[in-house]
Amino acid sequence: MANTLKYFQKLPQSLRTLTTSAPKNDAWLSKIFVRKIEPTKESHSRMLSDKEIIYALQTHNFRPDSKVPYLSTISQTLDFIKAQNSLAGEVELVGSWTVNVGDQDQALHLWKFTGGYEKIDTFNEITSQSEDFKKIVECQGKLVRSRHLQYLLAFSYWPQIQLRKPNNVYEIRSYALKPGTMIEWGNNWARAINFRQNNDEAFAGFFSQIGRLYNVHHIWCYEDLNKRKETRESAWRSPGWDECVAYTVPLIREMHCRIMVPTDFSPTQ
Template sequence: MLEIWIKPCISGDTRVVLQASILPKNNFHKISSHPSCTKKYLPYSLAIRAKHICSDSADLTQYWNKLSLAFQGRGYPSTLIDTQISRAISNDSTNHRQTSDDIPFITKYHPGLQRINTILKNGYNFLTSSTQTQNLFGSPPRISFKQPSNLHNLLVHPKLPDPNKMFTSINTEKGSHPCIEQRCNTCKIHSPSKTFNSKNTKKQYPIQDHYDCNTSNFNEFLKQQLERGKLLRSRHLQYLLSFSYWPPVVAREGPNIYEIRSYRLKPGTMIEWGNNWARAINYRRNNDEPFAAFFSQIGRLYNVHHIWCYKDLQARKETRESAWRSPGWDECVAYTVPLIREMHSRVLHPTSFSPTQ
C-alpha cells in the first residue's frame, strides 16, 4: 500500500514522498494461488505507479530498494524483481501504446486455460500455411481473461435505486394482483382478489393497498410458505457459483430425469479438481447430458455438485458406459477420485411446475 506525503521545499515547491508499508505482511507470496501473470507483473505495476507519483528521485530510489527487499522476502526470484523494476525505470510515459486492429478472444479466467495462448500461437503457423486462411489474422491471436463470477459481484450492486420506480404502488389499484413478470413462478398460483378472509374473526375485509408477488407481506405467498413448512423435515441452503468450463444451463425437452452427484473434496484440491474436469467434461458432451455444475464459495467450502440430464435410467446406463470407452476418461477419473472425501448421488424427477422437464 502506498501512503503519499506532500512536503514543502525551501524553494517554495512541493515534494511528493512515498511512505508506507510496501506490501501487506501476508499477501502476494510467490506460492500463493494468484494467477502467475499477476504475480509476474506485480513488481512492475508497483514500481511504475511510484514513478508516476513520486517527484523526488532519491525518495523514488529508496522506495524501489524497499520494494525489491519486500518481494524477495516473499519468495520472488531476484532476477524477476530486477527485470520488472528496470522496465519501470526505463519506461517512457510519453510513448503511448500503439493501437491494434486485432480482436482478442475473451473468456472467463480459469487456471486450466493459461495454455490457450500457446495453443493459439502454434495454430497460427498452421493458418498462415494455407492461402485461404493466411489473411484471417494479422498477428497471432491472443486470449484476454475477464474476471470470473464471485460472491462479491452477486451480493454487491453499484446501481442506486431509481426514485421514479420506488413508489409505483401509490396510484395502482387496491388489492392483490399478479406481478406479470416473465420469470415469476408465483403468478401461476396467485388468485387476484380485493378482499381477504380472516381465520380468527371469520369475516371478510377489503385490501387497503396494492400487493403483488414482489411485496414482502404478500398474503398468498405467506400462506403458501406456511403450508410448505408443514411438509419439511429439514432444509439446507448453499451459496454456489457455476464452473466456467461447464456448458451453459439450457432448458431440455422432457420428459427427463436428473442425477445430482454431490462431492465433498479434500481442502486445497478445488483447483486440481477444476483442471481435471475441464478436460473430463469433453468426454461427456456426446449425448448432451451435462446440465449444470456448481461449487460452494461461502459456508461449507469444497462442496461440488454436478447435475446430469438423461431421458431415463437406461439412457443413463448406456451414456456412462460409453464414457468409459472414450480414451482419456479413465485417466481423469483416476486423478479426481483421490480428491474426494465423500460423495452422494440422487436421481430425481422434475415436478410438474418445474422449468426443468
C-alpha cells in the same frame, strides 16, 4: 505391500511416472495424484467461474404423506416471484425435481439470480416484507422435516444450461472435496467434461459459495436409466477418461448420487 504393487501396476503410465517421481521421504501414498497448487491472489470463485449469476439450490425433505401439498407451496412461491415486477427476468426457477433413487421424500429446486448477491438481497427484502410470502413459508414449514439452502456458482468450463423437454430423468452427483482442492478439481474437470458431451448429458456443474463449503454438484440429464448406463459406459471407452477419474478421486472426502424426476411445473423437463 503386494496389494499396493498390484494396484500400482494397473495405473496408466502417466500416473506411474507421477508417483515414482515423488521424493522418497514423502508419505507418497497419501499424496498420490494430488499435484501442488501454487499460492494465488485470485479467489477460487473468480478463477473457476466467470458469470455474475448466483444459483440457489434448495434441498427439502418433506413428510412422506405431504408430497402434494408440499409441492403446492413451491408452485405458489414460483407464482409469487413471477408477480414481482422488480424481480422479472432476474429471479427464475431453472429446475424442480423430486428424488426417485437416493434420499427418499426429498425435493431439490434450483433458482437463478441474475445480478449476483445484490439481486438476492432485493429478493430477501421483498419476501421478508410480504405477508403472502410469509404464509407460504409457514405452510411449508408444517410439511417438511428439514431444509438446506446453498448458494452456488457455475463452473466456467461447463456447457451453458439448456432447458430440456420432454420426459427426462436427472442425476445429481454431489461431492464433498478436501479443503484446498477446488482448483485441482476444476483443472481436471475442464478436461474431463469433453468426454461427457457426446449425448448432450451435461446439464449443469456448480461449486458452493455459501452453505456447505467445498461442495460440488454435477447434474446430468438422460432419456432414461438405460440411456444413463450406455452413456457412462461409453465414457469409460474414451481414452483419457480413466486418467481424469484417477486424478480426481483422491480429492473427494464423500460423494453420493440421486436420481431425480422433474415436477410438473419445472421449467426443465
